[in-house]
Amino acid sequence: MPKARNKQLGDAKKAKKDEFYTQLCDIERELRHYEHHFRGKTVLCNCDDPRVSNFFHYFSYKFEDLGLKRLVTTCYKNQERDLFSQNNSERAIWLEYLGDKNGNRVPDPEEIGIRYFNGDGDFRSDECIELLKQADIIVTNPPFSLFIEYIRQLVRYDKKFLVIGPQNAIHYKDTFELIKANRMWLGYGFTDGNAFFAIPKENMREFANGVYDPDKGLVKFRNCTWFTNLDHEKRHEEYVFIRKYRPDDYPKYTNFDAIDVGKSADIPEDWGGLMGVPDTFLEKYNPDQFEIVGLGSGDLAKQIGVKKNYRGRTDVAYRIDGKDKCPYSRIIIRRRAK
Numbered sequence: 001m002p003k004a005r006n007k008q009l010g011d012a013k014k015a016k017k018d019e020f021y022t023q024l025c026d027i028e029r030e031l032r033h034y035e036h037h038f039r040g041k042t043v044l045c046n047c048d049d050p051r052v053s054n055f056f057h058y059f060s061y062k063f064e065d066l067g068l069k070r071l072v073t074t075c076y077k078n079q080e081r082d083l084f085s086q087n088n089s090e091r092a093i094w095l096e097y098l099g100d101k102n103g104n105r106v107p108d109p110e111e112i113g114i115r116y117f118n119g120d121g122d123f124r125s126d127e128c129i130e131l132l133k134q135a136d137i138i139v140t141n142p143p144f145s146l147f148i149e150y151i152r153q154l155v156r157y158d159k160k161f162l163v164i165g166p167q168n169a170i171h172y173k174d175t176f177e178l179i180k181a182n183r184m185w186l187g188y189g190f191t192d193g194n195a196f197f198a199i200p201k202e203n204m205r206e207f208a209n210g211v212y213d214p215d216k217g218l219v220k221f222r223n224c225t226w227f228t229n230l231d232h233e234k235r236h237e238e239y240v241f242i243r244k245y246r247p248d249d250y251p252k253y254t255n256f257d258a259i260d261v262g263k264s265a266d267i268p269e270d271w272g273g274l275m276g277v278p279d280t281f282l283e284k285y286n287p288d289q290f291e292i293v294g295l296g297s298g299d300l301a302k303q304i305g306v307k308k309n310y311r312g313r314t315d316v317a318y319r320i321d322g323k324d325k326c327p328y329s330r331i332i333i334r335r336r337a338k
Contacts, residue, residue, distance in 0.1 A: 021052060021053070021054065021141075021197060021198040021199070022054055022055065022141045022164065022197060023054065023196055023197070023198070023218075024054040024057060024058060026190060026191075026195065026196070027054055027055060027058045028058065029188075029191070030162070030187055030188055030189075030226055031058065031139075031162070033187070033188055033232045033233065033234070034162060034228075034230050034232060035065075035066055037137065037160070037230050038066040038067065038068055038137065039066065039067035039068075040067060040068075040069050041068060041069055041136040041137050042068075042069050042070040042071075042072070042134060042135045042136045042137075043059050043068060043070070043071050043072070043135065043136070043137050043138075043139060044072045044073070044074075044131060044132060044134075044135035044137070044138050044139075044140075045059070045071075045072070045073040045074070045138075045139055045140045046072075046073070046074045046123045046128055046131065046132060046138060046140055047074075047076065047123055047140040047141060047142040047143065047150075048073045048074070048075065048140055048141075049075045049076075053073055055073065055139060055140055055141070056071070056073045056095065056097075059071045059097075059139070060097050060107035060112075061106070061107065063097065063099050063100065063107070064099060064100060064105055068099070069136075070096065070097075070098055071095075071096070071097040071098075072094060072095070072096050072097075072131055072134075072135065073094065073095050074092075074093075074094040074117075074121050074123070074128055074131065075092055075093050075094065075121050076092065076120060076121045076122055076123070091116050091117065092116070092117040092119065092120050092121030093114055093115060093116055093117065093121070094115045094117060094121065094131065095112055095113065095114055095115070096112070096113040096115060097111065097112050097113070098111075098113075099111075123142070123150065123153070124149070124153065129153075129157075132153070132157055132159065133157060135159065136159075136160060137159070137160045137161065137162070137230070138154060138159050138160070138161040138162075138163065139161070139162045139163065140163055140164075141163065141164040141197075142163055142164075142165070144165065144166045144224070147165045147166060147169055147172075147175075148169070148172055148174055148175065150163070151163075151165075151169075151174065151175055151178070151184075151227075152174060155178065155183075160229055160230055161227075161228060161229060161230075162187060162226060162227075162228040162230055163226070163227055163228070164195075164224055164225070164226055164227075165224060165225065165226075165227045166223055166224055167223045167224055167225050167279075168223065169227070170279060170282060171295065171329065175227075176295060179282065179292065180292045180294065182287050183229060184227055184228070184229050185227075185228065185229070185235055185282070185285065185287075186225055186226065186227065186228075186235075186282050186283060186285070187225065187226030187227065187228045187232065188226065188232070188234055189225050189226060189283065190224070190225065190226075193222055194220055194221075194222055195220070195221045195222075195224050195225075196213075196218040196219070196220050196221075197218065197219050197221065198217055198218055198219075199212075199217070199218075199219050235285065235286060235287065236286060236288060237284075237286060238286065238289065239267070239284055239286055239289050239290070241267060241268070241269030242265065242266075243265075243266050243267065243268045243269065244268055244269065244270055245259075245268035245270050245271040246268075249266075250268065250271070253276065253316045253317060254317055254324055255316060255317055255324075256274075256276075256316045256332075257273070257274060258273060258274035258275055258276050258316070258332060259271065259273065259274075259275055259276070260275075260276045260316075260330065261275050261276060261277045261278075262278070263278065263280075264277055264278060264280045264281040264283075264284055267281075271335075272334075272335055273334065274293060274332055274333070274334050275332070275333055275334065276316055276330030276331070276332055277330060277331050277332075277333055278328060278329075278330065278331070279329060279331065281331055281333065282331070288336070289335065289336055290333050290334070290335060290336060291333060291334050291335075291336055292331060292332070292333055293332040293333060293334060294331075294332050295329070295330075295331060295332070316330055316332075
């Protein structure tokens with residue numbers, strides 16, 4: 001088998017293993033903040049099985065309320081028997097919904113156009129890319145193992161999007177550069193930071209205690225969030241400062257001219273220089289008030305000559321009791337001039 005085909009199968013297996021179905025309540029909770037973006041638009045959900053997708057359910061039942069022009073959902077279907085042995089006779093499909101025709105404001109089966117792919121419906125295939133080109137906004141839960149590749153495609157085709165992804169994607173070079181440049185940001189997120197997904201029975205595996213609820217059939221994740229380039233009110237909320245700068249409370253880095261802020265809530269209102277803040281800052285990030293300078297690791301760390309610590313990480317370090325200490329990963333920011 002050609003090497004390229006081997007890689008495709010490997011990617012498919014990864015994608016299948018992290019196939020999780022988003023709850024309708026979570027979709028409704030997030031999407032209500034963006035409803036004004038959708039009027040007259042074509043929406044594409046290109047990583048969903050439309051037969052079970054709550055994304056398709058949400059947009060089809062809200063089609064008239066949102067004023068949509070067109071809804072398309074696609075279903076990945078690899079033809080390899082070892083990957084989808086229970087469903088190998090099925091074909092990859094895509095569904096198209098153009099709105100209610102009989103006046104009951106319900107997406108009846110006869111109103112939904114069923115189309116068949118020649119290929120497997122992979123979002124990277126030519127057939128799916130053609131549908132992507134026709135869409136205005138992409139909304140879905142893509143496979144986390146392919147998240148970088150997925151975001152790169154959306155950026156390449158200059159698409160608006162609202163997608164679920166792994167929280168640590170903020171540290172990926174490609175995605176962080178988009179966040180830094182205000183070309184992508186976090187959405188409102190999941191309630192209390194907990195996301196609950198349904199998992200296909202054939203993909204069931206062992207989970208740590210408290211992660212899987214067998215009664216509800218849901219898996220809990222604390223490491224995912226919504227990423228978007230659709231503007232929303234939360235990212236323009238004024239940050240309220242409650243702390244003043246005191247040298248004893250904010251150690252300075254020994255290898256970088258900035259102070260360390262242990263909690264996002266503790267950003268001092270009277271400090272005008274650079275600050276290292278935790279990842280949670282992005283949940284409160286207002287680009288009108290702050291500028292993201294870089295990550296305290298990776299390329300920025302190389303630029304400022306930070307050496308790897310005992311964990312193998314490259315992070316900005318500060319000195320306590322005469323010793324360099326490496327805090328958790330930090331995002332370097334500064335206040336914008338008023």
